[in-house]
Amino acid sequence: MTPPEPHAFARDWLAAWNAHDVEAVLRHFHDDVVFTSPVAARVLPETGGVLRGKDELRRYWTEGLRQIPDLRFTVEAVYAGVSALVITYRNQKDVLVNEVLIFDGDRVREGHGTYPGDDPNPAGARG
Known part of the structure; x- marks a missing residue:
């Protein structure tokens, strides 16, 4: 299997996020995905910003x-x-x-949310 067509993937990803449909976003990811984000480190401090597996990713995005x-x-x-x-x-x-996504076939195996280095509050997370 090959990675999906980039613009089609981005359109689906965008539609799912803007609908706040976490399950639709998660369909693009492998069950054992690893995802990193400085926002995750603030939203779920115990993760240190490294999320392992769909369940942890779901918990982060739902809370976010x-x-x-x-x-x-x-x-x-x-x-x-x-x-x-x-x-x-x-x-x-x-x-x-920037969302950096590494594919294994047609789904994401590894992802990284990246933010400007000078933004003390990336993504506008509160608290």
Whole structure:
């Protein structure tokens, strides 16, 4: 299996996030996915920002949406590699963010949420 078509994937990813449909987002990920994010380190401090498996990712994204009910993304660019995809988007705070996704077949095996290094509150998380 090969990675999905980049722009189609980004459209599906965006639609799921903007609908706040965590299960639709999770369909793009392997059960044993590893995902890192500085926001996850704040939302779920016990993870240290490293989430392992769909259940932990679900818990993070569900809590993140609870904390950021106005979350909304706009895709700015999509970059494709051999087995990688980078989605550059703006969040509800107009902050430019990159989601780096590494594929194993048609689903994400590893992901990284990356934020500007000078933003003390990436993604607008509260608390």
